Amino acid sequence: MQRNDHLENGPGKEAPSDAPSGSERLPAALRQARIMASFEKDGFVSITSLADELGVSGMTVRRDLDLLGKRGLLERTHGGAVATGHLAFDEDEPAFEQRMRRNALEKSSIARAAAKLVSPGESLGLDVGTSVLALANELAPRKDLRVFTNNLRVGMQMAEGNSSVYILGGQVRVPEFSVTGPQAIEGLKSHFLDRVFIGVSGIDENGLYDYSPEDTEVKRAFVSSASSVVVLCDSSKFGRRALSRIVPLEKIAILVTDAAPPPSLAQALREADVQIILAS
Structure with a gap:
């Protein structure tokens, strides 16, 4: 059933333009599992494509990728992430x-x-x-x-x-x-x-x-x-x-x-x- 923004936000009120989407309201663990599924399929994920796929902001995707990177599940790159230890192209020189x-x-x-x-x-x-x-x-x-x-x-x-x-x-x-x-x-x-x-x-x-x-x-x-x-x-x-x-x-x-x-x-x-x- 389609959501009625007018009723949910009260009479005469419009839904705020920056309201989080359904995917952004998903628990972080579930959202990150979907990111890993996309990652395992292609071996590389970009922030832009993930934001479009999940219907979330780029900031949310960056936070998720940073957390997954800290757990050693992937390696962050400029604009996305790749498999740990299998970076196909190094754009930036690590410290x-x-x-x-x-x-x-x-x-x-x-x-x-x-x-x-x-x-x-x-x-x-x-x-x-x-x-x-x-x-x-x-x-x-x-x-x-x-x-x-x-x-x-x-x-x-x-x-x-x-x-x-x-x-x-x-x-x-x-x-x-x-x-x-x-x-x-x-x-x-x-x-x-x-x-x-x-x-x-x-x-x-x-x-x-x-x-x-x-x-x-x-x-x-x-x-x-x-x-x-x-x-x-x-x-x-x-x-x-x-x-x-x-x-x-x-x-x-x-x-x-x-x-x-x-x-x-x-x-x-x-x-x-x-x-x-x-x-x-």
């Missing part, structure tokens, strides 16, 4: 401290496996990123290395050890504390490195990705200056993309990760002749 906490055990394991690749006396390039910083912690006690980096955090970590450390010149990008720009790129062109370790924000069949165009330019310079390119990437980044594509898979020699890549990515890596090292 460095947040990335340090994310998959910390896996990154430590990857760093230990990567450190075993470094032979005595090698000249190394260490890129920016949390996995590379974990590697610097493993390499810091070594006395026999020459390390070139555009990562101020890595530089300080390595300088506490015994190897020679060279910081590239250029502009500092905060909060990553990476050094970027033409000076950093030119500085790499004048050196030959035995091996470089690159951190990435995502990897798929088309190549490697990073959040920052400025950092990406330096990553490409590292790749061009090295005999061997090693990518450090935990498995949460499989199938994910970010703003900037660094290089195709053919440019890398080794991928050090914590779990086997999904079939399509594994096939692409084999075709690109990339060695996969699984950290225990």
Whole structure:
């Protein structure tokens, strides 16, 4: 039976334009269950589509998504949400401290496996990123290395050890504390490195990705200056993309990760002749 707004609001009164809809009056738990049902169907939900589907305000949807995100049921993005740990495209760069906490055990394991690749006396390039910083912690006690980096955090970590450390010149990008720009790129062109370790924000069949165009330019310079390119990437980044594509898979020699890549990515890596090292 259709509701009579005139009678419910009293004689001569109109229903207020901002009155909550039937869906908005639903218990929050039921409303969130309907959101999760839509999410599980498509793997992604947008605030706009959910607001239209449920007949609620965008503010209500945002509150529901924030609560579901805090429970670990999904991962909030700008304008919606995606599956936790399976973000297809990263629009915004998470805070460095947040990335340090994310998959910390896996990154430590990857760093230990990567450190075993470094032979005595090698000249190394260490890129920016949390996995590379974990590697610097493993390499810091070594006395026999020459390390070139555009990562101020890595530089300080390595300088506490015994190897020679060279910081590239250029502009500092905060909060990553990476050094970027033409000076950093030119500085790499004048050196030959035995091996470089690159951190990435995502990897798929088309190549490697990073959040920052400025950092990406330096990553490409590292790749061009090295005999061997090693990518450090935990498995949460499989199938994910970010703003900037660094290089195709053919440019890398080794991928050090914590779990086997999904079939399509594994096939692409084999075709690109990339060695996969699984950290225990």
